[in-house]
Amino acid sequence: xxxxxxxxxxxxxxxxxxxxxxxxxxxxxxxxxxxxxxxxxxxxxxxxxxxxxxxxxxxxxxxxxxxxxxxxxxxxxxxxxxxxxxx
Numbered sequence: 001x002x003x004x005x006x007x008x009x010x011x012x013x014x015x016x017x018x019x020x021x022x023x024x025x026x027x028x029x030x031x032x033x034x035x036x037x038x039x040x041x042x043x044x045x046x047x048x049x050x051x052x053x054x055x056x057x058x059x060x061x062x063x064x065x066x067x068x069x070x071x072x073x074x075x076x077x078x079x080x081x082x083x084x085x086x087x
Contacts, residue, residue: 003027004077005067013081017054020078021045028076033067041065041076053078 001020004011005027014020028041044065045053056063062079 002077002079002081004075004079005031006075006077008074017057017078018047018050021047021050021053024076024078028067031067031069031074033069037067041067 001014001017002011003014003020003024005024008031009027012023014023024045025041028045029038033041043049053063057078057080062077064075064077067074067076
């Protein structure tokens, strides 16, 4: 799995989906987001959503969300690193 927060950090690779989702929440938690945005990411990428995110990845190949830093949209993206990395 690859976690990408465009314009904030270099893409990072993880061996398992739960690890990537936990890192995503940590990365988003460091951004100056409003409480509503923080809650949105916690709901979308929380530990209970591993199966849901896994299905989205299998169907669409990636999961994207937008974080707004002020008025600037920042793409937060999870996608497969390829068949050699397990989800």
